[in-house]
Amino acid sequence: MTVRTEHGTHLAGPVLVIGAGLLGASIGLGLRARGLDVVLSDASPSTEAVARDIGAGRVLDEQGTDTALRPELVVVATPPDVTARVVAGALHRYPDAVVVDICSVKEAVVRELTALPDVVAHLPRYVGTHPMAGREKSGPVAARGELFTGAPWVLCAHAGSAPEAVLLAESLAVDLGAVPARMTAEEHDDAVALISHLPQVVSSLVASRLQESPARALSLAGNGLRDVTRIAASDPRLWVQILSANAARLVDILHGVRADLDRLIATLEDPAANGARLDMAQLMAEGNAGQARVPGKHGTPPGSFAHLTVLVDDVPGQIAKLLTEIGDTGINVEDFRLEHSPGRELGLAELSVLPGKDKELTESLTQRGWKVVQ
Amino acid sequence: MTVRTEHGTHLAGPVLVIGAGLLGASIGLGLRARGLDVVLSDASPSTEAVARDIGAGRVLDEQGTDTALRPELVVVATPPDVTARVVAGALHRYPDAVVVDICSVKEAVVRELTALPDVVAHLPRYVGTHPMAGREKSGPVAARGELFTGAPWVLCAHAGSAPEAVLLAESLAVDLGAVPARMTAEEHDDAVALISHLPQVVSSLVASRLQESPARALSLAGNGLRDVTRIAASDPRLWVQILSANAARLVDILHGVRADLDRLIATLEDPAANGARLDMAQLMAEGNAGQARVPGKHGTPPGSFAHLTVLVDDVPGQIAKLLTEIGDTGINVEDFRLEHSPGRELGLAELSVLPGKDKELTESLTQRGWKVVQ
Numbered sequence: 001m002t003v004r005t006e007h008g009t010h011l012a013g014p015v016l017v018i019g020a021g022l023l024g025a026s027i028g029l030g031l032r033a034r035g036l037d038v039v040l041s042d043a044s045p046s047t048e049a050v051a052r053d054i055g056a057g058r059v060l061d062e063q064g065t066d067t068a069l070r071p072e073l074v075v076v077a078t079p080p081d082v083t084a085r086v087v088a089g090a091l092h093r094y095p096d097a098v099v100v101d102i103c104s105v106k107e108a109v110v111r112e113l114t115a116l117p118d119v120v121a122h123l124p125r126y127v128g129t130h131p132m133a134g135r136e137k138s139g140p141v142a143a144r145g146e147l148f149t150g151a152p153w154v155l156c157a158h159a160g161s162a163p164e165a166v167l168l169a170e171s172l173a174v175d176l177g178a179v180p181a182r183m184t185a186e187e188h189d190d191a192v193a194l195i196s197h198l199p200q201v202v203s204s205l206v207a208s209r210l211q212e213s214p215a216r217a218l219s220l221a222g223n224g225l226r227d228v229t230r231i232a233a234s235d236p237r238l239w240v241q242i243l244s245a246n247a248a249r250l251v252d253i254l255h256g257v258r259a260d261l262d263r264l265i266a267t268l269e270d271p272a273a274n275g276a277r278l279d280m281a282q283l284m285a286e287g288n289a290g291q292a293r294v295p296g297k298h299g300t301p302p303g304s305f306a307h308l309t310v311l312v313d314d315v316p317g318q319i320a321k322l323l324t325e326i327g328d329t330g331i332n333v334e335d336f337r338l339e340h341s342p343g344r345e346l347g348l349a350e351l352s353v354l355p356g357k358d359k360e361l362t363e364s365l366t367q368r369g370w371k372v373v374q
Numbered sequence: 375m376t377v378r379t380e381h382g383t384h385l386a387g388p389v390l391v392i393g394a395g396l397l398g399a400s401i402g403l404g405l406r407a408r409g410l411d412v413v414l415s416d417a418s419p420s421t422e423a424v425a426r427d428i429g430a431g432r433v434l435d436e437q438g439t440d441t442a443l444r445p446e447l448v449v450v451a452t453p454p455d456v457t458a459r460v461v462a463g464a465l466h467r468y469p470d471a472v473v474v475d476i477c478s479v480k481e482a483v484v485r486e487l488t489a490l491p492d493v494v495a496h497l498p499r500y501v502g503t504h505p506m507a508g509r510e511k512s513g514p515v516a517a518r519g520e521l522f523t524g525a526p527w528v529l530c531a532h533a534g535s536a537p538e539a540v541l542l543a544e545s546l547a548v549d550l551g552a553v554p555a556r557m558t559a560e561e562h563d564d565a566v567a568l569i570s571h572l573p574q575v576v577s578s579l580v581a582s583r584l585q586e587s588p589a590r591a592l593s594l595a596g597n598g599l600r601d602v603t604r605i606a607a608s609d610p611r612l613w614v615q616i617l618s619a620n621a622a623r624l625v626d627i628l629h630g631v632r633a634d635l636d637r638l639i640a641t642l643e644d645p646a647a648n649g650a651r652l653d654m655a656q657l658m659a660e661g662n663a664g665q666a667r668v669p670g671k672h673g674t675p676p677g678s679f680a681h682l683t684v685l686v687d688d689v690p691g692q693i694a695k696l697l698t699e700i701g702d703t704g705i706n707v708e709d710f711r712l713e714h715s716p717g718r719e720l721g722l723a724e725l726s727v728l729p730g731k732d733k734e735l736t737e738s739l740t741q742r743g744w745k746v747v748q
Contacts, residue, residue, distance in 0.1 A: 037508040060638070107506045132594050146745075148686060148720065150652050150677060152594050191591035192599055194583060198601040204578050204661025205634050206573055209627055216557070217565035218667055220526050225602040225668060232665035236658035243654055244645040251642040258635055260579050261628065268625040271618040280617055284610035287578025290585045291606035293592055311520060319710065320694070320701030327694030336693065337711055348520065371520075 010171030013037040014202065016060065016071040016094070018086055020051035022138050022147075023102055023131070026079030028056030029145030029182040030176045034198060039069060045076075051140040070094065073168055076101040080241040084112035090121035098168040100129045104192060105183035106156045124162040127169040127184060128257035130154040130192070131178055138235045153178035193249035200231055200239060201250070204259070207232035260286075305334050306358035310349045311371040322370065327362045331357045384545030387411040390434065390445040392460055394425035396512050397476055397505070398451030402430030403519030404550045410413040413443060417452075425514040428505060444468065447542055454615040458486035465496035472542040474503045478566060479619035480530045480559035498536040502542040504566070505552055506527040512609045520551065528550035530559040568621035574605055574613060575624070576631070581606030609728070634660075643717045679708050680732035684723045685745040696723060696744065704708075705731045 013036040017024045020042035028038045028051060038057030042048035052059050060069070074097045076083055083103040090099045105108055106128045113119055133151040135142055154171035157166045166182075170287040175178040183191075207229040210218065216311065243250060264283055267276040296305070312318050326333060335352035352362055362372045387410040387572050394416040402412045402425060413429030416422035426433050448464040448471045450457055455478040464473045474544040477483055480502045487493055487500065507525040509516055527547035531540045540556075547554040557565075584592065591692070617624060638657055641650040670679070700707060701710045709726035726733055736746045 001731075057522070067493060078733055086400035100561065106746075122625050132596055134596075149685075149722065151596075152637065154702050155592065181594070187590070191588075191594050194587050194591055195595040195599045198583060199599045201638060202576055203602055203665075204658050204745055205631050205638070206576050207662075207664035207668070208657065208660040209568060209630055209664060210636060210667050211660060212564075213568050213667070214561075214666070216561070217568055220505055220555070220565050221464055221569040222508075222525070222529065225569045225573045225575075226670075228577055229605055229661075229665045229668055230601050231598045232564065232661035234662075236655045236662065236670040238657050240651050240654045244651060247642040247645040251639055253533075254635065254639050254642065257579050257584055258583060258632070261632055261635065263632055264575060264579070265625055265628050265632065267626065268617065268621040271621040276615050276619060280614045281610045282656075283575075283582065284608070286585060287603075287606035288581075288608075288610065290583060291577075291603045293584050293587070293589070294581070294595055294603055295592055296600075309518065309520075311523075317701035317704075320697035320699075325694075325696035325698040327691035330691075331403045333693055348523070 009036060009175045011036055011168070011175050012072055014039055014069065014071050015172075016041065016069065016074045016090075017057060017077055018042075018074065019077035019079070020047050020056065020140050020144050021077065021079075022135060022140065023133075023138035025056040025143035026145060026147040027049040027052065027075055027077060027102075027172075027176065028150060029054065029143055030143075032057055033145045034175055035335075036175075039071065042325070047140060047343075051143070053152070054140060054143065056140065056143060071097045073097060073172060074099045075172065076103075079238060080105060080108075080245050083114065084109050086114060087126060088119045088122075091119060093126060093163045095122075098125050098127065098165045100127050100169045100172065102129055102131055102132055103245075104242050105197070106130060106154075106188045108245040110185055112157050117336060119221050123158065123160045125165050126144045127161050127165050128156040128158065129173070130156070130188060131173070131176075133178075138238065143230065149177035151178050152181045154188050155180055155182045155184065156188050171174070187250055189246055193246050193253055197243060197246055197250045198253050198257075200234060201243070201254070203229055203232040204234075214306065272317070305352035306355045307350060307352050308358050308362055308372055310351065312349050319349065322365075325365065325368050325370075326351070326361065329361060331361050331364075376656045383408050383410060383549045385410055385542070385549050386446055388413055388443065388445050389546075390415065390443065390448045390464075390471070391431060392416070392448065392450055392464065392555075393451035393453070394421050394430065394514050395451065395453075396509060396514065396516050396602050397507075398449070398517060399425040399428065399430040399514035399517035400507075400521040400547075401449055401451060401476075401550065403428065403517055404522060405519075406431055407519045408549055410549075413445065421514055425517070428514060428517065430514065430517060445471045447471060447546060448473045449546065450477075453612060454479060454482075454499070454619050458483050458490065461487060461500060463494045465493060465499060469496075472481070472499050472539045474501050474543045474546065476503055476505055477619075478504055478616050480504060480528075480562045482619040484530075484532050484559055496529045497532065497534045499539050500532070501539050502530040502532065503543050504530070504562060505546070505550075507552075512612065522547070523551040525552050526555045528562050529554055529556045530562050532559065533558065563620055563623055567620050567627055571617060571620055571624045572627050572631075574608060575617070575628070576602055577606040578608075615628065624632050679726035681724060681726050682732050682736055682746055684725065684739060686723045693723065696739075698740050699739065699744075700725070700735065703735060705738075 016039045018041045018361045019030050031038050039060050040051050041060040042055040071094055076086045078086050078104045083101045086099050087099055131148050131153045133147050155169050170180045267279045298327050333351055337350045390413045391402050391538050394414045412436050414425050414431040415434040419602045450460045450462050454477045457475045461473055461475050505522050505527045507521050529543050544554045641653045707725055711724045741745050
């Protein structure tokens with residue numbers, strides 16, 4: 001990763017981005033912001049135009065000079081269903097380019113590619129990748145160049161990937177501020193089934209139960225329900241393709257969930273039965289054990305930060321005042337979350353700081369007249 | 375609610391709080407902060423001592439003057455299993471007091487109470503309540519007087535509750551800054567099965583799957599997994615009692631979840647089958663529809679706020695500077711969430727403001743040199 005261009009980037013460009021939705025347009029925006037020449041192409045003329053208009057790149061002109069386009073890198077950011085075919089087309093059309101895709105399932109793409117005629121000879125120039133970033137929103141309007149900042153970007157070289165191609169794929173990740181992580185397609189697909197596809201479908205299953213519930217019941221909902229159902233807002237069209245492409249792995253995990261759910265239902269159908277409560281406690285304790293393994297926001301182990309809560313009046317400037325005074329102490333805020341109160345002009349600011357800094361900060365804020373409630 | 379004491383509270387005290395865990399101690403702290411006399415009692419001497427030491431109230435002295443204690447209100451904050459028996463004991467021992475409990479399931483308590491000997495005559499003085507507040511942590515050390523601020527506090531009068539008793543229960547909620555909501559025990563138990571017990575058990579089921587997964591897989595986890603599994607950290611001992619007490623209602627909902635899970639598993643076992651993708655899309659769309667009904671943090675409909683994201687360097691004072699400058703604009707921040715980046719000295723500050731204010735704020739911040747990415 002020592003090559004540096006005049007722009008201070010690892011890539012030199014031009015970069016052709018095929019598929020100008022949320023991720024494609026975000027890649028375009030990010031690379032353009034770093035001074036690279038980005039050319040966009042999308043099957044939908046209106047998506048392509050929106051992506052161009054927000055500054056994600058110039059449009060590939062079929063009739064014009066673009067027959068002469070010789071991209072350094074082609075990024076295939078199309079929906080999963082068509083990814084392999086588009087990758088194959090790009091490998092043929094741009095014989096000097098490295099081609100990467102960013103599809104969220106990796107083994108299926110390689111499998112489909114190797115089954116296509118006349119592709120095998122080109123495969124050294126292909127690398128599968130997956131940036132671990134996204135939003136509940138879709139389309140180029142939701143795009144942002146900083147979407148990948150600090151996020152892991154998985155690189156899945158296949159057995160025949162050329163080392164230079166892998167390095168160029170890594171350059172893309174680094175130039176967009178992401179953290180490259182190399183693993184096999186199998187490792188990747190196992191991981192995302194568990195950490196992405198499982199929470200997605202379960203969130204949808206829970207949210208689905210809310211369809212017919214009285215609004216009065218929902219008005220009592222707290223952060224627990226909100227957090228569990230947030231990703232249930234995701235786009236069904238995209239997710240059907242992702243789930244289909246990783247179906248076998250996800251279904252294995254879901255069989256485990258169903259077995260546990262059956263155990264739970266059995267205990268709840270006769271909670272007074274011998275052993276029912278022990279079974280219930282066991283299921284909850286297993287959840288505790290799994291939850292404790294989820295890394296925190298920094299990718300650090302859970303519990304790495306100390307937390308404190310400060311009462312804040314809900315008027316302009318109060319939160320700013322609080323954070324100015326925290327800034328004055330020189331203690332860095334690792335995380336900050338404001339919890340509002342329905343029907344009251346009061347908020348709870350939840351702050352995370354490095355362990356050991358919480359007492360110092362509590363004392364300092366209390367002296368300045370803030371109410372620190374923990 | 376026009377009665378006001380010398381303290382500016384609706385209650386006059388003394389208030390006896392039986393059970394000095396997270397909720398009991400938080401009630402004690404909140405009422406003490408408003409100047410009321412709070413007496414604490416807990417089956418565990420050490421819990422009782424900790425609650426006293428953090429300022430949640432004085433301790434009930436069995437040998438001393440407390441035989442003369444005449445509480446205005448007794449708050450039973452014991453674990454669900456023993457709630458009815460403790461309520462009955464308090465009704466007998468303090469014949470002038472109103473007795474409320476704060477157990478998270480309401481019908482079971484009334485049913486058990488009415489089945490106890492010699493209690494029926496006292497029942498007009500009993501009101502079941504449930505503050506919709508809690509934490510993943512437990513015990514008096516986690517208590518805070520502002521725990522109930524702005525949260526709904528459900529009051530479930532039974533057929534025989536005296537109107538004065540209901541008013542006094544409401545006074546407790548109001549004095550602690552909560553928002554009283556009257557409903558029947560049936561309505562309440564239906565609601566919490568859906569909005570609290572369902573997300574809790576499903577979060578545990580998902581987290582449970584993470585027990586054996588490679589740490590490498592978990593290192594890719596994003597906010598989706600973190601949000602879905604957060605409440606899986608909750609206390610199994612408490613939850614076994616809650617789930618048992620509302621088992622019939624929860625199990626009805628879980629049968630619906632299992633039916634959907636079976637549909638999903640069937641589609642994933644043969645994703646190429648006729649209709650499989652349509653079924654999958656339908657399940658996801660049902661999740662969209664349910665999620666859209668979850669109220670936002672203010673109890674407002676979802677989508678009530680406009681969002682924008684600002685890049686912030688991860689050095690002390692930068693976030694404070696940002697919020698000071700937002701404060702200067704006079705635009706109120708409705709929500710603020712800081713997303714950190716593993717391995718990078720950069721954060722994304724996600725701000726929510728009233729719709730229409732986002733453009734004004736974006737312009738103003740951009741002029742001041744901030745990078746607003748959406």
